Amino acid sequence: MIEIKNLTKVYPRGKKKALDGVNIAIPNGIFGLIGRNGAGKTTLMRIVATVMDQTDGVIFIDGVDLKKCKSDFRKSLGYLPQSTKLMPRLNIVEFLDYICVMRGIKDKAKRRELIASIIETVGLVGEEKKQLGKYSGGMLRRAGIAQAMIGDPKTLIIDEPTTGLDPEERIYFLNLLSRIAQDRTIIFSTHIISDIELLCKNICILELGQVKYLGDKENFINVLEGRMFEHEGTSDDEAKLRQSAVVTSVSYVEGVAHIKYVADAPVLETSRPTEPSLEDAYINALGGVKR
């Protein structure tokens, strides 16, 4: 159980707060962190991963202040940073060996065995000779996960693993995550809503360093039950709806505006009630479409 209390981060030369009084309790299982670019996801994850200090606030790991159990926590932590450069001149075996040594796995035979099994798990068999610099984005992400899994950590922190992957690779990657999720806590960040749909039970929405929603994925949608409407009309209707409701999506098909919005009662007469999606809930939490 990871409890984040009142976490605040101001970067040395940054003016605004990258995190502003964040309170989150992260239970076991896969926990999804969603937010736009610059919301503070990476900042939060780096602080929890102990690679950076917070300006204010406390993090408790099973009730113990993280600052007091830093080295113990690191031993039970796997971390995949957002940047995917890894070490371009090493191949996957050398790279994982390097991490194994860092992890304190001294026995050579054991390392070889462990590395082979992890390469198998992440589906990189046959790519052992290639330098990481020549890997594709998807392969790099797999190599990153492989690295994070060494030492069988109880907690995995994975920063935006699905960004820039093709749909097939993305699904593969999400499956991989759910496969390795047993008995682990995985914190993973994304700005793709459907990642969450497939994977997580609990989610947190960050916006400008603040928590916009925290809790169960189902509840998140259920709040909109009976308050979600769709409307077909003109751009005048769109303007009207934007003023008096929270618009979650607008699309024009052959000159007709298809608008979905959240309101306590239908704003325009011809609007029909509709089922809310996770995407609608997300946009609603962020205050509706801006553009």
Add this chain to the structure above:
Amino acid sequence: MLKKSFKSSLYVIPAALAVILFSTYLWSPSWLIAPPPYTGFVFQLESALAVLLIAFYSFILTNKYEIELGLVNGYGTLKLALIKALPVFVCSAAVTLAAILAYRYEPFDTGAISNIRIPIYVPDDYRIYMLISAFVTVIFFSSLYFLIRVILRNCFLPIIPDLLIVTVFGGLNEKILKGIADIRMCLLDPFITSYFVGNAVPNEIANKYPEMNLLRNAWTFNRLFFLTLSVAFLAATIVLLRREKLHRGFGE
């Protein structure tokens, strides 16, 4: 991990050798073993090494990503930096040692160096002096590089102060030798060995030349001064690296 790091740093040996040979050739112009006009070989060796080393460091030092992984996987920033820098240092030290051992000083013909105003005294055990000297010079330039690198969190900018010092003092060095600049400036000259070790001068010779008398303890003081500076720079670097926060932007 150190072993792996050594293996991947081996390229430093031929690279350093090539640069030293080339710069000595430019200076003399003749190859290593031949006697240069004065002990410019040492100056050339030290400045070439200093510049070369920092260039190597700037490419090999740990990147931000590696430090993030390192921290989580149980290695501090300091330890990672050491693992990366040490092999480069050792490899280039080996080349320096070889170059100094191969170097043979031959007393020069005074006619050929008429523009040199400082009497140069080369003791019999000149190799030891050269070694100590080169070591201090290289440590000085490296430590300065490291400190600025850690403060600025940038690999290339810290080369500038180092190059600046090499340029400024390379010029000063020559001016002192030719008698244009005050000889007392040599106390602050990182390349003091170019006009060699005054304190090894026997009394009879020293008494004959006032400049030589001035230079007598200069070498020792100068080397101690630079060594102290280097130790201070290194200590400051270590303190900063141990705080582990510096990983942010380190290596970018």
